[in-house]
């Protein structure tokens with residue numbers, strides 16, 4: 037399962053800055069110089085960080101990214117508004133996770149808090165639409 041980097045960013049625990057690397061060789065230090073990020077959406081490189089940092093990067097399974105991109109394309113073809121596109125993404129994430137869970141019934145799949153948040157957003161979107 038290969039991952040796709042969607043966000044390459046850290047939170048410096050010394051100065052509170054959140055440097056972000058937008059593309060390959062986009063090397064950026066935080067304001068105090070404690071930690072730097074690099075690699076954009078190609079790789080996650082960190083320099084320094086001795087005073088502490090929290091990695092804010094987001095990575096997602098490449099197949100899941102492709103699945104969600106199709107969901108967005110379909111929503112755009114239906115001329116969905118921004119709420120409709122958000123719902124398509126949330127529903128796509130829910131359905132993808134169910135598919136993974138069903139495929140691994142004997143394993144207990146991880147269910148990070150971020151994913152629970154996204155599911156709640158999907159429920160809220162649906163309740164707004166209905």
Ligand SMILES: [Zn+2]
Nearest residue numbers: 048051066068
């Ligand atoms: Zn800093």
